[in-house]
Amino acid sequence: MAYKTPAALYKMVPVEEALETVLSEVTAPKDSFWCPAGICFNHVLDEDVVAPLDIPDKPVSIVDGFAVVAGDPAKEIEICGESRAGHVDEKIVVERGKCCYVTTGAALPRGADAVVMIEDTKKVEDTKKVEVGANVLAMSAGENVRQTGSDMAEGECILRKGKLLDGADVAMLNSLGISRVHVFGKPVCAVMSTGDEVVDAGARERGRHQIFDANRPALKACAERHCSSVVDLGIAGDTEGRLETLVEEALEDKVDVLVTSGGVSMGDADLVKPFLEKRGKVHFGKVLMKPGKPLTFATIERDCGQKMLVFGLPGNPVSSYVTFNLVVVPALRKLAGWQKPLLKRLSAITADEIKMDPKRPEYHRVILSLPKAEAFAYSDPGASEASALALVAKSTGFQRSSRLLSLRDANALVEVPKGSGSIPAGSRVSCLLLPVSNATF
Incomplete structure (x- = not known):
């Protein structure tokens, strides 16, 4: 079968240009x-x-102890009541010569302006007094007290527009009694695999030359952290009719981003590029990168004028994973309102020699970690002691694009420039941090 626009005729674009093209098609975040x-x-x-x-809305004690008037010269002070968190006797008034027992987080009674810690006092037997010695005399007003508004003040902007909310933010909002916030929605994504050679894991029947589909489950898992929902469209096989049916299903479901796996190379069964040329607009069909050269990006316009972003990822599982994180994730993030959607770039020192490819820049899978206690052997004789504190990038081994073991525990991609030779161990390199849950050092 001959195609009007075979994959071989696509211009190979640099990764930076591909990312710029993709993000330019995301004109606004979700509502x-x-x-x-x-x-x-x-x-x-x-x-x-x-x-x-x-917060707090009144002065409260930081410690368990006795609320007092700072500078009181009395060495024995009468206990005139108690104040516990959530329970305050409004009738209590503290003055010189008197104190009030308070627990951590309890409001200070009227008249008190400091708290002496309970371990700095001694109960006077058979009396309602405590011995404070010279402790209170030496105290200043406000000691061991959280003043009104000292944590958060009324009218203070605590979170700015564009902030990606985390667990600490959730705690702040709820502590202020804020029950809801205005946030950007997340995109809806759909994933599908192509190819007659793939079957679902656990399939009752598998042909001798068929393989289990690793890409679609992995892509779905990666997309879920960035999306409101992820639609699993299944396997399209190598028939244009089935491919068209699934794409139309995605359009009807108002999917924002469609991700396909396989079918974007140069064989006569690679149907994705020709179909996208016919159904929408292909913005690029080859990217100057390793792995992931056949990466394809297109847009399909709906009747309402909105566009569905379509990413045709290579079929090799490592290529699929790398291109998804490098190119698709920034698009999902921008749709969700991220102000800086690109993967975070870090500097690290290589623990291994890394070979370069003479034709394409490579994204080498590594495990970033803190250096070991012993000194690192640097190839750079001018390396400073500060370099010993740099993150260490350890290769995950053989980098063939079909070898899923090269992704095991990987939390970053070293940006290896194209060239001859190799990058020596101990060299400083640029790394892109993968958005994975095990990205800890």
């Missing part, structure tokens, strides 16, 4: 909505959040 503060984690704020009250 914002009111989200309950308890479940707003990992959403991006669409408005500033201002504290509606002071």
